[in-house]
Amino acid sequence: MAEVHEHYQASSATYSEQYDESKILTSEEYPANFFRLKRIKERVQALGLTSIYELGIGDGSPLAAMAELGLKVGGSDLTEGMLDVARAQLVAKGFDPSVITWGDIQDRSTLEEGIASGPYDGVMALGVLPHVRDEGAVIDNMSAFIQSGGTLFLQFRNSMLSLYSFNRLTMEFIEDDLLKGQPDEVKEIVRTNLEPRLAMDKPPLRTGTKGAPGYDEILAKFHNPFELKELVENKGFTDVRFHWYNYHVTPPMLAKDLGPTFRTAGIAMEPTTDWRGMFLCSAGVIEATKV
Secondary structure, eight states: OHHHHHHHHTTTTTGGGGGOGGGGGSSSOOOHHHHHHHHHHHHHHHHHHHEEEOOOOOOOSHHHHHHHHEEEEEEEEOOOOHHHHHHHHHTTOHHHHHHHEEOOTTTTGSSSHHTTTTEEEEEESSGGGGGOHHHHHHHHHTTTTTTEEEEEEEEEBGGHHHHOOOOOHHHHIIIIIIIIOOHHHHHHHHHHHHHGGGBBTSSOOOOOOOOOTOGGGSSSOBBHHHHHHHHHHTTEEEEEEEEEEOSSSSSSGGGGTTTHHHHHHHHTTTOOSSTTTTHHHHEEEEEEOOO
16 A cells, blocks of 8 residues: 555645636546535435545545535545645634544554544545455445444446447456456457557556656556445445446547537536446446445
8 A cells, every 4th residue: 555655645735626616627637526526415415414434535625525514524544645634624624633533444453543433324435445455344444434324435436437438448348357267369359359449558547756656556446336336235235326427428539539528528417317327437436325
């Protein structure tokens, strides 16, 4: 996790920009986190939750938003730079910064203080699952914060978008997932015939700056939503539902051809709740109820 820590330490000073509504049309990157938080706020209010704990709080924007809704909050993160930014944000908004502590979602022994401050109605981990090695242990640790009837919000990078992206991620998904266990000669035939038809140079790798690793240089997994749903259910959760965000109205390689419409059309789709998100979105959030 050292490289993950280093990546987020380097980005802590500017991370809050991802939640800035005034920049949703002008930010360099698509404002996916803004729309993710908007959807979670809607669900928290619809469910009537009164308290929530966040593992991996980042800059604190989601947790502060929950506090502004009137919820009792608590949270932890393993990056000191992020914790500093999060504490400052809570203070600036009139909330107690002592509700957040250092903690590693993969290490239960670092979470006992947070667990003892509960139980909470809900628990969330946003932007965390791609960086963990043992998803099952992480879900167990999250479950410890809530009682029966509590709600889990778990964000993940959606591997199914690769079936629409027509780039190197498509080839990787076909070879590593769809053709898993098939003979090498089968994979070779598929690879030889498909690679010339795909944008194998895309997406460009996000490399590091300022001596810290970039996002594509750290552990940053995609997850299959069908497999993730099964895992969550096996860990004692039910009523699993998906909330999709970061819509791609065209394959990413056509984004420049579409110009600004690529972003505005994607934004227009963010309220969508039908099955298309499974294939058009780069990320999703699982919502589930603890049995």
